[in-house]
Amino acid sequence: MDADTMQTVAPIEIAQPREAPLSASGREAVFVTRGLTVSYGKAPAVSNVDLSIYRNLVTAIIGPSGCGKSTFLRSLNRMNDLIPAAKVEGEVHYHGQNIYGDGVDPVEVRRRIGMVFQKPNPFPKSIYDNVAWGLRVLGMKDDLDSRIERALTQAALWDEVKDRLKKGAFGLSGGQQQRLCIARAIAVEPDVVLLDEPASALDPIATSKIEDLMHELKNEYTLVIVTHNMQQAARVADMTAFFTLERTESGGHGVLVEYDETPKIFTQPSDKRTEGYVTGRFG
Amino acid sequence: MSARVSAVPSTTAPSLSSRRRLGDRLGDGALHGLTAAAAAAAAALLIAIAWKIFDVAHPAISKYGFGFLTHQGWDVARNKFAALDFIWGTAVTSFAALLIATPVSIAIGLYLSELAPRGARTVIASLVELLAAIPSVVLGLWGILVLGPFVGQDLEPWLHRHLGFIPLFSGTPENAGILVAILVLTIMVVPIISSICRELFVGVPTELEEGALALGATRWEMVRGVILPYTRSGVAAAVILGFGRAIGEAIAVTQVMGAGHGIHWSLFATGDTLASRIAEQYAGAAGLQVASLVYLAAILLVISLLVNLAARLIERRFTYQRTGGS
Numbered sequence: 001m002d003a004d005t006m007q008t009v010a011p012i013e014i015a016q017p018r019e020a021p022l023s024a025s026g027r028e029a030v031f032v033t034r035g036l037t038v039s040y041g042k043a044p045a046v047s048n049v050d051l052s053i054y055r056n057l058v059t060a061i062i063g064p065s066g067c068g069k070s071t072f073l074r075s076l077n078r079m080n081d082l083i084p085a086a087k088v089e090g091e092v093h094y095h096g097q098n099i100y101g102d103g104v105d106p107v108e109v110r111r112r113i114g115m116v117f118q119k120p121n122p123f124p125k126s127i128y129d130n131v132a133w134g135l136r137v138l139g140m141k142d143d144l145d146s147r148i149e150r151a152l153t154q155a156a157l158w159d160e161v162k163d164r165l166k167k168g169a170f171g172l173s174g175g176q177q178q179r180l181c182i183a184r185a186i187a188v189e190p191d192v193v194l195l196d197e198p199a200s201a202l203d204p205i206a207t208s209k210i211e212d213l214m215h216e217l218k219n220e221y222t223l224v225i226v227t228h229n230m231q232q233a234a235r236v237a238d239m240t241a242f243f244t245l246e247r248t249e250s251g252g253h254g255v256l257v258e259y260d261e262t263p264k265i266f267t268q269p270s271d272k273r274t275e276g277y278v279t280g281r282f283g
Numbered sequence: 284m285s286a287r288v289s290a291v292p293s294t295t296a297p298s299l300s301s302r303r304r305l306g307d308r309l310g311d312g313a314l315h316g317l318t319a320a321a322a323a324a325a326a327a328l329l330i331a332i333a334w335k336i337f338d339v340a341h342p343a344i345s346k347y348g349f350g351f352l353t354h355q356g357w358d359v360a361r362n363k364f365a366a367l368d369f370i371w372g373t374a375v376t377s378f379a380a381l382l383i384a385t386p387v388s389i390a391i392g393l394y395l396s397e398l399a400p401r402g403a404r405t406v407i408a409s410l411v412e413l414l415a416a417i418p419s420v421v422l423g424l425w426g427i428l429v430l431g432p433f434v435g436q437d438l439e440p441w442l443h444r445h446l447g448f449i450p451l452f453s454g455t456p457e458n459a460g461i462l463v464a465i466l467v468l469t470i471m472v473v474p475i476i477s478s479i480c481r482e483l484f485v486g487v488p489t490e491l492e493e494g495a496l497a498l499g500a501t502r503w504e505m506v507r508g509v510i511l512p513y514t515r516s517g518v519a520a521a522v523i524l525g526f527g528r529a530i531g532e533a534i535a536v537t538q539v540m541g542a543g544h545g546i547h548w549s550l551f552a553t554g555d556t557l558a559s560r561i562a563e564q565y566a567g568a569a570g571l572q573v574a575s576l577v578y579l580a581a582i583l584l585v586i587s588l589l590v591n592l593a594a595r596l597i598e599r600r601f602t603y604q605r606t607g608g609s
Contacts, residue, residue, distance in 0.1 A: 077497065079493060079496070079497065082492075082493065082496065084401050107496075107499055107500070107501050108499070110496060110497055110498070110499045111498070111499025112499075114497060114498065114499075115493075115497035117490055117493065117494065117497075119490055121488070121490035121491055121493070121494040122494075123491060123494065123495070123508075123509055123512075124491075124512065124513055125512070133495075133498070133508055134498035134499070134500070137498065137499070137500045137504045137508065138498075138499055181494065184494075184498065185497070185498065188498055188499060
């Protein structure tokens with residue numbers, strides 16, 4: 001049902017019509033970061049970020065290469081823990097609780113805050129088992145089949161794969177694999193889905209499918225997307241944060257320059273650096 | 284060709300004939316010839332060895348035929364020989380060694396690739412690999428001096444007391460025997476299997492591991508659900524390579540297995556493998572005994588080649604899987 005309506009959506013134009021004027025301030029903040037600095041070894045990759053991310057919105061993080069946008073994203077579900085030299089300072093409050101506080105289990109954090117990566121990374125298993133694996137691991141084994149159908153439908157993939165669920169996931173195209181990864185992430189019913197340049201390895205048609213999907217998914221989830229594609233941010237995001245690389249003697253580190261509603265970032269940015277980036281003069 | 288080229292005025296056309304020195308030009312051909320000869324020599328040597336083994340074994344092969352493989356007994360005085368005792372000994376020691384070594388090696392591989400502190404990884408990995416560098420005769424001596432007495436006086440009595448109802452642990456404890464040989468072989472194959480496993484686990488794409496962890500899986504769930512399935516056939520190939528090492532080991536097994544006869548269920552009994560029997564008896568053998576010992580060698584050669592081939596086939600399947608097959 002969802003899938004059908006989404007298939008018929010016209011090709012994406014820049015600046016989709018928005019419903020009501022957006023008021024982020026009235027919404028519940030899912031994440032509030034305070035003075036967040038992530039370093040690899042001694043060099044900070046991103047420094048002193050204060051940012052609030054609101055519920056059921058798509059928040060885009062844009063900026064030039066090396067500005068620490070992926071690093072910032074990965075600090076929101078403690079994926080940086082896996083990089084041995086990474087060090088996090090400051091606080092990331094998730095529904096009021098600091099996820100870097102004492103007694104917080106990163107496994108529990110990641111269970112609620114899912115992630116989709118730049119390169120589609122399905123497991124070397126069947127399509128069915130790719131979605132089922134997380135459900136089984138988390139003990140959500142009741143009604144497995146219908147959970148899997150729901151997740152694949154939400155990811156706009158069900159119609160394409162319903163007759164080949166037991167086939168290997170590597171047989172899918174890149175775009176299908178990425179939607180499978182999205183299905184895998186939402187099957188375990190997270191609260192937030194982080195997307196790290198989810199369409200950068202995909203062709204334009206697959207990209208537009210992923211973007212359509214984000215409009216649907218924000219009704220149920222809070223989405224944060226890192227993208228190097230400004231048009232993509234303009235198309236999908238309600239709020240946009242612009243990061244840039246601040247050069248210092250020892251190299252440079254990422255900083256948050258400006259964060260606002262997407263139309264404002266793209267039409268009336270208040271910082272010259274943002275303006276330079278969105279108008280293509282820099283980056 | 285030179286005639287046509289020289290018909291063109293040489294002042295305008297660039298000369299395309301080689302300006303290199305003669306030695307350089309010959310070098311190309313020489314390189315090709317030498318490398319081809321080296322490769323051919325290796326292949327020829329394999330064939331020559333196999334041919335000679337079957338040639339020397341011929342008297343025993345024509346006398347006993349395949350019955351040699353299925354009969355017991357090795358009686359030098361009555362000039363009667365058969366291989367089943369040693370095939371049994373080889374199979375029991377190798378399989379049991381792998382049974383112990385495989386889980387231990389996978390554990391070592393996982394620890395070194397996923398869990399150990401980063402700084403310690405390479406150090407521990409090199410130490411484990413150094414274990415493989417111990418000459419087998421030295422390991423055999425250690426087996427005689429330390430492991431044998433420990434097994435005969437502590438381990439076997441303990442097993443006998445608590446698990447004696449199992450036929451494997453019945454019988455009289457001995458300082459030399461099948462169990463000591465199994466343990467020595469285990470020590471020999473663990474470094475081989477664990478270092479291959481470590482490399483396989485390290486080679487699992489980070490994206491896959493992150494994909495699992497991002498779903499809220501624990502490390503153990505990630506290992507079980509992603510790393511082990513992804514490396515399954517590679518690990519199988521590593522185990523088979525370890526098997527090849529275990530069945531071929533002669534010296535250390537000779538030192539600790541006690542040169543026994545017969546087929547026993549008890550791991551405490553002495554025994555012999557194909558390789559260790561050859562090592563023990565060849566020097567003093569004559570006549571049909573020599574042919575029979577070489578027949579044992581032929582059996583060993585065929586098994587080893589088959590094992591190696593199997594490992595290769597599995598490895599190829601593994602590569603295919605990783606590059607997109609399902």
